[in-house]
Amino acid sequence: MRATIVGAGAIAHAHAHAIAAIDGAELTRVVDLDPDRARALADEFGAPHAGTDVSAALATGDVDVLHVCTPPTAHLEAALTALAVGVHVVLEKPPVLSLAQMDELVTAEAASSASLTVIVQHRFGSGAVRLRDLLDRGALGRPLVATCDTLWFRDPAYFAVPWRGRWETEGGGPTMGHGIHQFDLLLSLLGPWAEVRAVAARQDRDTETEDVSMALVTFENGAVASIVNSVLSPRETSQIRIDTQRATIELEHLYGYDDSAWTFTPAPGEDVAHLWTSDPDAPESGHLGQLEPTYAAFAAGQAPPVTSADARRTLDLAASIYRSAFTGETVHAGTIVAGDPFHASMAGDGAPWAAVAATTGASR
Template identity: 50%
Template sequence: MTNVAVIGTGGIAGIHAADLATLGGRARITAAVDPDPLRLEEFCATWEVPYGFKDTTAMLDTAAPDLAIVCTPPHLHAASAIACLDRGVHVWCEKPVAMSLAEFDAMAAAETPSARLATVSQHRFGSGAERLRTLAAEGVLGPSATALCLTMWHRPDAYFDVPWRGTWATEGGGPTLGHGIHQIDLLLSILGPWREVTAVAARRARATDTEDLSAALVTFDDGTLATIVNSLVSPRETSHLRFDFARATIELTHLYGYGDDDWRITPLDEHAGTVATAWNSGPAGRASGHSAQLTAILDALDALDAGEPPPVTAADARATLELVTAIYAAAFTGAPVRRGEIDPESPFYRRMDGPGAPWPPSGEPR
């Protein structure tokens, strides 16, 4: 049985705990960490966690987890993850995994062959995404031409009453980093490396430091053009991805997680039989979500201990974070940004807003 420590016991930690409880005894939470004693006590009582600690160091000094799930606010991810990796504990970190490429690189540098860093990438693990990756890689759909990646969500002003939300210093960014990153990660897992991005970002309706809306045009290495929109000001919420290949359009419409029925396949008439047969012969019945990825991580733990990479590697996670960073850089400088261009000399390497967003900090929206 895998011993798990949960670091941070807010709302997302409860989701992870509930998923662990469905896995038939494969894993158990043996320790939890939170500086808020009442929240910690409630979490431990709800999920029958034997030991609670006020900080990660105290937990590591006493407990011996095989895996730590980092569920803290974003600005605390790096310190918690590095502390665990330094003690030889595998880490599965919530998104956004880091506030900047600099933070992420420090986290990745703490990896060892026996202590690996994984990041929540739950939308990669639904059977529909697996089918699409296979068909795209095998050429069944033909070359890709264009794609849409839309995270059209709504968060009211009250959502930002939580002190760490809506600031560059503690949340790291707005919907581009904290919300749209889930759909962006799935997009990249299908289309592969990107080459260049142009973008705009705005603070339209929320009294935050960060943006509440962004849009980007991304060119991929194979020439595919993708449009990415991230919003927290959309009354009808949806998450939508569309992939136009030469032989078929593949669409996914959901909100926070998808099943097989959320996919729509529209092949050209002359390829309808081939595409339908290939799609219908693929894996089925596995919804996206934390549980799907957690199962994959538990399946891989023996291989991780032998030095094998996790199902989604640190390099995979960095590629997603680099595109998010480039969207901010392109939006705030007004210039295209190429992959690899944001190096340690760039102001955007250490902060998503670089030298500062082009609107007044905090207060009323412009």
Template identity: 60%
Template sequence: MTKRKYRAAIVGTGAIAHAHAQAVRGSGRAELVAVADVDAERVTAFAEKYDVTSTHASLDDLLGEEEVDLVHLCTPPQLHTPLAIACLEAGVTALVEKPPTLSLAEFDALIEAERHTTAHVATVLQHRFGAGALRLRRLQEAGELGRPLLATCDTQWYRDDAYYAVPWRGTWESEGGGPTMGHGIHQFDLLFSILGPWREVTAVAARQSRPVDTEDVSMALVTFENGAVATVVNSVVSPRQTSRLRFDYERATVEVEHLYGYTDDDWTVTPAPGQDTVSDLWAQGHSTVPSGHDGWLAAVYDALDRGEAPPVTTEDARRTMEFIAALYTSAFTGERVRAGQITADSPFALRMDGTGAPWGK
């Protein structure tokens, strides 16, 4: 497989953009040739830090003046859809930070735009690509763990009132939702990448403490097409912060607990009685490399080298976005929601809060 050298740009130079710049520079497979931001002082400082010679005030200016293969979109969420569509129309692949859109309808607009170009949209959900997640999928697919039976997925983080002083945070119009959209998405997307398509959701959501329009806590019971069942918890009111997943299979329990990124040392395996070989299989190929943007970006380049859509593809990400819409639908209507039930004319397809959060009425 021939490895290309890619020309990359970053739009939006806030905190997460630094992880992208470091991943691009560390890859050896791309050159960061341009950055854009509406804040002239910030974009200049960012460009100087990463030795980027070309700065722009907007994506339009960047696309009009630069030849790039990839654009990393690191802007606030409400800008993701129009900027990604502009990239697609210019024939440039867009790598979009989470959440990729504010609604399921917006995500479907991205899918439609992608159909009319050779470029792609990929969502940044980097925890799928850590060594532990790759090993777990491999062992599961090989049948070494037996059937998946039960899983728990907890994102219990803490964000204080000062965090929500940033104007675009904590509103349906600019962020699309609370911790379900912007925080827990990493963990339950990893859950879905392991257990596959979900079938049904029953959920609650609440505004317990934070000065926001969105929820600050949500919980869901999920069934999967393969018969497994799971709980999903998303919170920004939990002083002891953790990101935790547990998978109970017929032959072993596999767990990971971390905060914003894991290594193999954060995973544990507990074999069922008489299944000690599972531990030996898990220990093979132990890695100290943390999950993060580096592993995800390497997978992006590998896919593009093969002429394929880069991960996480629109098909994969839509399953995760549909789950978010289903969680809010169930929480705000009190109904159980099945996969495929939220049609294009549903208010919960157009906005994640649908007909409105109960506390806003």
């Protein structure tokens, strides 16, 4: 499987390292608007070709998988171009800027011989795989209560990069760009969500988007969860806690985890401690854990372990958090469709603080 990376920024290195570790995969091309940066990444990982035009790279006919590691605003065009010529697509998060764009990708994938997947590497750590199995088998009883916190810190200088903190180029704030990995993991553990009530605010950063959001989510299985996404939190942490009938399972890490990041606490009187058998030698959650089975699926002509439908469900929750926060409504899963302003943009008709700024003449 011959891979091309488009976008040679920091996250591209995680993709390149993973490709190098997969038997039968090879990085052959790097594309970036900056030719020097493309050449540097290509040289670092032994790729023979570097360029600035993704269409030209795809036209060579020697690309099997395109890894899209650009800023989010460029994801859609690159992915559509690849799918049109039968090239598999691996998209970094957030996959696209809106549900409308996601639906466009789903339609393009259906018409293509290739498949699309989105990087959600936290699903593939050994602890998450183990917990998903226990929950699916009912070994821990029903899940009842959960918390999911992405409490990170991004200073004002971080948002000086022109595409950050803007609806039209980043899609949203920490709900889209930061917390989406963590609550995607929660969805993979607890299953389909049913409804959400949320708030979002721009507390301190000079952005168009929110810098914090909070959501209360009810799942189809009856579990209830709180989700917090912040870029205002000096002590950074990523946390998930799930309380079931028979145990509490907790994960605390920052940008990736190994088995030592998990805590398992049986409920009083419950003999379930033996069900949690951690492996100190298990690799950390990361791109390789997702991309290895993904490449195997691509090569076999099978659906990848994370499908475009999976990615849309997570994006639907993000859009629904915004819609609930900006309208005050409870939003049900699957109700944001074409014609809804939150289908076309995560901002809907505009964030409340934008309307206040327009009225008062304040800066954004």
